[in-house]
Amino acid sequence: MTVISLSAWDLAAASLLVIGLAGVTLWARLGVGRSLLIAAVRTVLQLLLVGLVLQALFDHARLGLVALMALVMVAIAGYEVMARQERRFAGVWGYGIGAVTMFVSAFVVTVLALTTMIGPTPWWEPQYAIPLLGMLLGNTMTGIALGLDRLTQTVWRERRIIEGRLALGENWISATATMRREAARSGLMPTINAMAAAGVVSLPGMMTGQILAGVPPVEAVKYQILIMFLISAGTGFGALGAVWLASKRLFDERSRLRLDRLRPGRRG
Amino acid sequence: MECLLEVKGLQTAQLGPLDLCLQPGELVQITGASGSGKSLLLRAIADLDPSAGAVRLAGQDRGDVLPPDWRRQVAYVPAETAWWAPEVAEHLPVGWQKEQALAWLERVSLPAEALDWEIERLSSGERQRLGLLRALLNRPRVLLLDEPTANLDLENTRRLERAVRSYLADSGAAALWVSHDTLQRGRLGGRIVELRAGRLVP
Numbered sequence: 001m002t003v004i005s006l007s008a009w010d011l012a013a014a015s016l017l018v019i020g021l022a023g024v025t026l027w028a029r030l031g032v033g034r035s036l037l038i039a040a041v042r043t044v045l046q047l048l049l050v051g052l053v054l055q056a057l058f059d060h061a062r063l064g065l066v067a068l069m070a071l072v073m074v075a076i077a078g079y080e081v082m083a084r085q086e087r088r089f090a091g092v093w094g095y096g097i098g099a100v101t102m103f104v105s106a107f108v109v110t111v112l113a114l115t116t117m118i119g120p121t122p123w124w125e126p127q128y129a130i131p132l133l134g135m136l137l138g139n140t141m142t143g144i145a146l147g148l149d150r151l152t153q154t155v156w157r158e159r160r161i162i163e164g165r166l167a168l169g170e171n172w173i174s175a176t177a178t179m180r181r182e183a184a185r186s187g188l189m190p191t192i193n194a195m196a197a198a199g200v201v202s203l204p205g206m207m208t209g210q211i212l213a214g215v216p217p218v219e220a221v222k223y224q225i226l227i228m229f230l231i232s233a234g235t236g237f238g239a240l241g242a243v244w245l246a247s248k249r250l251f252d253e254r255s256r257l258r259l260d261r262l263r264p265g266r267r268g
Numbered sequence: 269m270e271c272l273l274e275v276k277g278l279q280t281a282q283l284g285p286l287d288l289c290l291q292p293g294e295l296v297q298i299t300g301a302s303g304s305g306k307s308l309l310l311r312a313i314a315d316l317d318p319s320a321g322a323v324r325l326a327g328q329d330r331g332d333v334l335p336p337d338w339r340r341q342v343a344y345v346p347a348e349t350a351w352w353a354p355e356v357a358e359h360l361p362v363g364w365q366k367e368q369a370l371a372w373l374e375r376v377s378l379p380a381e382a383l384d385w386e387i388e389r390l391s392s393g394e395r396q397r398l399g400l401l402r403a404l405l406n407r408p409r410v411l412l413l414d415e416p417t418a419n420l421d422l423e424n425t426r427r428l429e430r431a432v433r434s435y436l437a438d439s440g441a442a443a444l445w446v447s448h449d450t451l452q453r454g455r456l457g458g459r460i461v462e463l464r465a466g467r468l469v470p
Contacts, residue, residue, distance in 0.1 A: 160350045163346075165352070166316060166335075167314060167339050167343065167346075168340070168361045169361055256315065
């Protein structure tokens with residue numbers, strides 16, 4: 001089976017749909033027309049670029065190059081997490097919490113899956129390693145960003161309650177217990193929903209891609225199941241870790257709520 | 269006489285350096301223009317905001333006491349109390365005792381059932397009195413009262429004043445009371461200090 005190659009005209013036709021949507025949002029004054037178009041342009045440029053990079057990587061498969069690519073991906077994902085926060089941590093923490101938890105969750109889970117489950121030779125074979133890491137990063141990024149955003153928002157909004165509880169002699173862990181739980185849950189929900197709806201409501205992207213590429217559906221399904229499990233583990237541990245690190249950072253060594261460590265981010 | 273609460277060279281971004289000494293059983297009122305940092309001073313003493321300098325309780329340095337223990341002993345009661353659960357009893361400090369709570373309810377003129385009341389239905393007077401009550405259940409040695417009667421009518425104000433006075437008399441605890449109200453100043457009595465440009469003036 002061969003894949004039908006898409007022409008530039010096919011893509012241009014699809015882009016008309018996005019332009020149409022931008023027109024409608026402009027007309028409805030949703031205020032997202034501009035970001036929609038910028039995002040669409042970014043998609044084109046980034047994907048074209050990554051296509052070229054991947055081609056080059058596949059042609060010269062070397063561990064050093066694959067590792068470099070992987071680190072760049074984690075670094076960019078860390079930046080994305082930071083950019084999605086309405087209130088972000090000042091200094092290196094703003095970037096660090098997302099990047100570190102993403103490294104631990106997505107990166108480690110990818111290496112684990114490559115070495116113990118999928119087992120290509122060599123284990124870092126870019127054809128497997130890079131797409132796998134990409135899918136994990138894409139999902140853990142969402143989970144971690146949601147969890148962090150929820151945490152900082154709730155703590156900001158409920159600062160009087162937190163300080164009221166501190167003043168009565170609670171430590172920060174019990175004063176923020178419900179907020180931390182809620183934040184971790186909101187980070188995990190998209191993944192749980194995706195697993196619950198997989199195949200029934202939606203056909204997951206990777207499986208669809210493999211099927212389009214001519215892989216027998218049962219093989220594609222097996223891969224999809226593996227990926228789903230990896231994603232949920234990565235997202236879950238990532239979100240839990242990020243929420244824990246962030247809430248620790250919101251308090252100092254004397255258990256004082258330190259909202260001065262937050263800066264306004266996206267949307268002011 | 270030795271201070272129960274001793275503040276020496278306390279300094280934050282907006283305040284100080286300032287010194288203060290509270291004797292056992294003493295009530296000291298703090299006045300000052302709005303924005304002079306009265307709340308900031310109380311928050312710094314309660315260790316809710318970072319500050320430099322020494323704060324000692326009966327000779328013991330704040331740094332040697334775990335923060336939750338410090339805040340139970342040096343209790344900050346804000347102008348607007350915070351509530352986070354549906355019922356009153358869920359807001360009482362860990363390890364609270366029934367008899368004690370009932371005794372205090374009586375002294376702030378609330379019935380015993382008040383522990384089961386829903387927060388949603390509390391009046392502002394009830395909220396303030398219950399906010400004081402839950403702090404008192406920790407048996408604090410210093411009360412930091414940040415305009416506790418700001419939203420109360422005269423009757424509720426006097427109930428709260430009486431409750432604080434009787435707690436100080438019974439326990440030998442001291443209180444710092446931030447107040448705006450000149451009539452209240454007269455009723456409460458005791459030493460009055462003014463916070464001006466970040467310094468305390470007698």
